[in-house]
Amino acid sequence: MRQRHGAVVPVLLPGDIPAWLVIGYRELHQVTGDTTLFTRDMGLWNQWPNIPEDWPLLPMINRRQPSIYYTVGAEHKRHVDMVVPALEGVDASELRRHAEYVADALIDAFCGLGEAELIGAYARRLPILVLARVVGFPDAEGPDLADAMNALADGGRDALAGHQYLTAAMTRLVAAKRAAPGADIASRMLAVGGADFTDEEYLLDLQAITAAGHLPTADWIGNSLRLMLTDGRFAASLTGGRHSVGHAMNEVLWEDTPTQILAGRWTSRDTYLAGRRLRAGDLLLLGLQGAHGDPQVHEPGQAAPGGYAAYGGYGAASYGGSSYGGGYGAGGGLGSAGGRHLHGNSAHFAFSHGEFRCPFPAQEISETIARTGLEVLLDRLPDIDLAVPPETLRRRPSPFLRGMTALPVRFTPTPTTGTLRPDGGPR
Structure with a gap:
């Protein structure tokens, strides 16, 4: 795409709806940093007259939802001022303890078998089972939440x-939290927001937090495991436990970012970007992974512009693409590590950038869950190895979320820890 079209690519969404995919690092930094010219106000979209009621991307682009993701300006700030303090109230030590407990419980289900499929049995269950308690759900409801959230991700x-x-x-x-508040995100949201928010607004913001907290974190775990199992640089980590988990996680955010495309921004007036003429109300898709591969980041070079590229596919996983999505966090300035981005270089867009980046408390929650999941797994199964040739591994068929469909592994069977199930019952 970059060689043929340049940093801003004309693309077609389902139904031949035109949009622009921004894959240049500097251009993406400009778009996410200028909320006046490139606004989140989806009401400006010049394609609304052409969008049918059953358009498959409406869950991601829906101007009728009064949530933190679909609001702008003062209304967006109102939601942020309610949600962020609720996230800040999460106790980091308690979060890690619960993540370790859930990780042990999940591993107990397959550690004695000598083989497992880690995406379905572990990576796609751990985040939502941990988040269920953090948000305010009883532990017993965690498995059903996991099934529902993963069904959304599959888009089937x-x-x-x-x-x-x-x-x-x-x-x-x-x-339930109105009747009996607890030490959880939902209760703190209700306490901060009070009567200034409707039940619908609370519901939609909780959905955004939960979806964006689970889906990208699950792929962060899965993609990090894939990297550590297929790249010889991390072989020592597998036998030595936790040594390079942080290095692998950071490299994934650069090279294999869990949310690779986000929608979106809309131009508030006619303008130019990377030589492309954009009309007022045009939709821009944020090509996070594309920007990470920009030669301006890895090495000097510039691609030439061209014509239209085809863009297809969608998934309900787009629910993860909220202002808390794209992973969680903020991009920074240009940074390079000779083609490999070293540990500590956080100038990526995996957490988005600018006013609508994921709040820092949400980044911390995601990183704690992902890192704990990886460390506990390596501690429990020190000789874990990929059970199939690396070239046979397959990606989820979604242009938005970037994750594995399966990750089969083998290992020496080990005893269980006797951990209780996430619903509190004996295993």
Whole structure:
């Protein structure tokens, strides 16, 4: 795409809806940093007259939802001022202890078998099972939340049912926490927001937090495991435990970022970007992974512009693409490590950038869950190895989230820890 089209690529969404995909690092930095020219106000979109009611990307681009993701200006700040203090109240030590407990419980289910498929059995279950308690759900509801959230990520026949379950679950949660507040995110949101927010607003913000907290974190775990199992630079980490977990996690945010495309920004007036003429109301997709591969970051070089590129596919995983999505966090300035981005270089866009970047408390929650999951797994299964040739591994067929469909491994069977199930019952 870069060689043919340059830093800003004309693309087509389902139904031949035109948009622009920004894959230049500097251009993405400009777009995410200028909220006046490149606004989050999706009401400006010049394609709304052409969008049918059943358009598959409406869950990601929906101007009718009063949530932290779909609001701008003072209204967005109102949601941020309510959500961020609630996230800041998460106790880091308690979060890690619970993440270790859930990780041990999940590993106990397969550690004696000598083999496992780590995406379905571990990476895609750990984040939501941990977040369930943090958000305010009883532990017993965690497995059902995990099934519903993963159905959304798959975008298959169960996606709608998963969304309906999550909506009903969040509705019950808001009502329960109004009646009996606890030490959780939902209760703190209600305490901070009070009567200034409707139940619908609380529900939608809780959905955004939970979806964006689970989906990219699950892929962060899965992609980090894939890297450590297939790249010889991390072989010592597998036998030595936790040594380079942080290095692998940071490299994944650069080279294999869990959210590779986000929607979006809309131009508030006619303008130019990387030589492209953009009309007022045009949609820009944020090509996070594309920007990380920009030769301006890795090495000097410039691609030439060209014509249209085809862009297809979608998934309900786009629910993860909220202002808390794109992983979680903030990009920074240009940074290079000779083609390999070294540990500590956080100038990536995996956490987005600018006013709508993921708040720092959400970044910390995600990193704690992902790192704990990786460390506990390596501690428990020190001789873990990939069970299939690396070239047979397959990605999820979504242009938005970047994760593995499966990660089969083998290892020496080990005894269980006797950890209780996440719902509190004996294993």
